[in-house]
Amino acid sequence: MSARLELENVSHRYGNDAPALEKLSLAVEPGELVALLGPSGCGKTTALKVVAGLLRPTAGDVRVDGRSVVGTPPERREAAMVFQKPLLFPHMGVTENVGFGLRMRGARKEEAGRKADEALRRVRMEGFAGRSPGELSGGQQQRVALARALVTEPRLLLLDEPFSALDANLREEMRDLVLRLQREGGHTTVFVTHDQEEAVVLADRIALIFDGRLQMYDCPEAFYDRPATREVARFFGATNFIDGRANDGSVRTPLGDLRLEGTAPPGEVTLTIRPEAVRLEGGENSFRARVSSTSYLGTQVHYELRAAGTTLRAALPPHVRLAVGDEVTARLPATSLWVLDRRF
Amino acid sequence: MGGRLKIVLLLAPALAVIGVLFAGGLVIAFVQSLGYVPAIGMTELTLDAYRGILSDEDFFDSLVLTLYVSGVSTGVSTVLAVLAALALRRSSGRLSAVVFQLPITIPHLVAAVGIALVVGQTGLGARLAALLGLIGEPGDFPALLYDERSVGIILTYVWKEVPFITLVMLAALRGVASDLEDVARTLGAGAWQRFWYVVFPVISPSVVAASLLVFAFTFGAFEVPYLLGKSYPTILPVMAYDEYRGIDLAARPTAMAINILIALVTGAIAALYLRLARDLGRRRG
Numbered sequence: 001m002s003a004r005l006e007l008e009n010v011s012h013r014y015g016n017d018a019p020a021l022e023k024l025s026l027a028v029e030p031g032e033l034v035a036l037l038g039p040s041g042c043g044k045t046t047a048l049k050v051v052a053g054l055l056r057p058t059a060g061d062v063r064v065d066g067r068s069v070v071g072t073p074p075e076r077r078e079a080a081m082v083f084q085k086p087l088l089f090p091h092m093g094v095t096e097n098v099g100f101g102l103r104m105r106g107a108r109k110e111e112a113g114r115k116a117d118e119a120l121r122r123v124r125m126e127g128f129a130g131r132s133p134g135e136l137s138g139g140q141q142q143r144v145a146l147a148r149a150l151v152t153e154p155r156l157l158l159l160d161e162p163f164s165a166l167d168a169n170l171r172e173e174m175r176d177l178v179l180r181l182q183r184e185g186g187h188t189t190v191f192v193t194h195d196q197e198e199a200v201v202l203a204d205r206i207a208l209i210f211d212g213r214l215q216m217y218d219c220p221e222a223f224y225d226r227p228a229t230r231e232v233a234r235f236f237g238a239t240n241f242i243d244g245r246a247n248d249g250s251v252r253t254p255l256g257d258l259r260l261e262g263t264a265p266p267g268e269v270t271l272t273i274r275p276e277a278v279r280l281e282g283g284e285n286s287f288r289a290r291v292s293s294t295s296y297l298g299t300q301v302h303y304e305l306r307a308a309g310t311t312l313r314a315a316l317p318p319h320v321r322l323a324v325g326d327e328v329t330a331r332l333p334a335t336s337l338w339v340l341d342r343r344f
Numbered sequence: 345m346g347g348r349l350k351i352v353l354l355l356a357p358a359l360a361v362i363g364v365l366f367a368g369g370l371v372i373a374f375v376q377s378l379g380y381v382p383a384i385g386m387t388e389l390t391l392d393a394y395r396g397i398l399s400d401e402d403f404f405d406s407l408v409l410t411l412y413v414s415g416v417s418t419g420v421s422t423v424l425a426v427l428a429a430l431a432l433r434r435s436s437g438r439l440s441a442v443v444f445q446l447p448i449t450i451p452h453l454v455a456a457v458g459i460a461l462v463v464g465q466t467g468l469g470a471r472l473a474a475l476l477g478l479i480g481e482p483g484d485f486p487a488l489l490y491d492e493r494s495v496g497i498i499l500t501y502v503w504k505e506v507p508f509i510t511l512v513m514l515a516a517l518r519g520v521a522s523d524l525e526d527v528a529r530t531l532g533a534g535a536w537q538r539f540w541y542v543v544f545p546v547i548s549p550s551v552v553a554a555s556l557l558v559f560a561f562t563f564g565a566f567e568v569p570y571l572l573g574k575s576y577p578t579i580l581p582v583m584a585y586d587e588y589r590g591i592d593l594a595a596r597p598t599a600m601a602i603n604i605l606i607a608l609v610t611g612a613i614a615a616l617y618l619r620l621a622r623d624l625g626r627r628r629g
């Protein structure tokens with residue numbers, strides 16, 4: 001039932017504006033949940049609308065199970081979309097709303113009603129079948145909208161920031177619901193969000209988009225451990241950047257020669273390391289540093305370490321207590337150092 | 345409480361004008377319709393005027409004509425406006441906006457004269473038709489003014505009200521209706537299904553509301569039928585005016601009774617409109 005989705009060099013521009021999307025290429029495997037992540041205005045919603053067929057790409061191809069759908073109108077793509085707002089049909093009851101897609105495909109009223117009730121059960125809204133949309137809260141309405149999309153057994157499920165209008169508690173609950181439904185149904189799902197945490201929690205893979213261009217497409221861990229560029233690393237909260245000159249398996253930096261695992265191409269490079277990976281110990285890749293600030297976060301303490309004009313952030317367990325001005329030995333393990341902007 | 349008092353005080357000048365001119369006029373009309381016109385020695389309150397009207401065939405002829413003109417004007421305007429709005433909703437054309445907003449700014453009186461100049465038997469249309477050889481001479485042009493079917497009046501109303509309803513509908517169509525249509529598309533609804541099951545039901549309350557306003561207006565409006573209508577039967581407001589202007593001062597209660605009946609009908613329609621508008625607001629909320 002679920003399909004493989006491919007975008008190949010998809011571009012889109014609105015009128016004469018700068019392109020909203022430029023040469024986006026990515027593939028979503030059957031049953032996979034992919035998040036299109038990026039700051040607002042980066043083109044992720046444009047990409048989703050191109051997949052849905054609500055926008056026509058100005059260039060490039062969209063394929064579902066290997067067949068181009070660029071000429072196929074949205075109503076024949078079997079790509080159900082859930083929008084930022086629930087957009088329930090105000091003149092219909094909850095059950096009619098959910099059964100709408102089935103009715104439009106010629107299902108009889110009883111059958112549509114039965115399947116709608118079943119779908120409402122899946123989103124835990126079975127008690128609300130007889131209500132009208134106006135009587136539901138925002139979160140409840142969005143659940144109904146989700147049921148309305150799922151009931152049609154779409155080949156693609158497209159979610160456009162469906163929880164951004166909900167408050168934090170509800171958002172978490174809805175995430176769990178979407179994860180569960182997606183695992184049960186195995187729908188190929190594309191999820192648009194500007195919330196990095198949401199993308200990490202939900203997605204099998206994340207496509208990070210800035211200014212209409214794909215920056216990185218990988219599993220969530222990779223964005224922390226192996227970010228492609230400084231911008232990607234920054235977006236995922238990285239703060240430690242060390243410039244240097246690579247020479248085989250080590251990089252000459254103000255902190256000394258840092259050995260890498262593997263090799264870096266010779267030339268100017270930037271290294272990054274997660275704050276959690278910084279150690280306070282001697283050994284390989286270690287150097288003397290001074291604590292320049294501390295902030296206690298309960299489960300962790302964040303320290304700013306200064307050494308040779310470079311500032312590094314280290315996240316350490318709370319039992320390590322250092323004060324501003326303390327001299328320490330810090331170590332950057334080779335296995336945790338990552339070379340940014342590396343050209344393969 | 346202070347806030348409410350402030351609102352009342354701020355509204356007071358406007359309310360005073362409305363109160364004196366509108367409500368005051370209505371009260372005086374009502375009192376006179378009950379036969380109380382002390383200036384000519386009529387001081388006894390009676391329902392004679394109403395009795396007189398309701399047993400008068402002329403009144404019913406006039407009522408039928410009024411309902412006919414309002415009904416047809418509203419119906420034709422609504423259908424044309426729906427089609428126009430559907431055609432225009434995807435465009436953001438300045439030209440169409442101007443074309444549709446212009447008639448709204450032109451007074452009914454001017455519109456009526458304009459229509460008369462175009463569709464009269466000595467008018468532009470007749471001459472053009474004769475010039476093109478469609479008719480023998482301008483006088484052969486069908487009589488559209490002062491005629492049996494009130495075509496001139498209806499044309500004027502249609503020309504004036506289509507843009508009004510269209511603009512109301514465009515607002516509805518370009519708002520939530522278009523988002524809902526996108527949802528329906530991704531759920532598999534074709535163009536006709538989207539119109540019939542989503543767009544039409546969603547915009548219909550706005551259509552009905554705008555139509556009710558047009559109906560209420562045309563039902564109580566005086567100037568266009570006065571200029572373009574035939575002399576018998578006349579439309580109700582014209583009938584009331586004739587009674588009022590007649591030399592027989594004793595007919596004054598009759599004129600006022602007709603006005604009160606017109607006010608009752610338009611009032612009922614206004615109430616219906618307000619109710620619809622409220623339901624609409626609640627559903628959106």
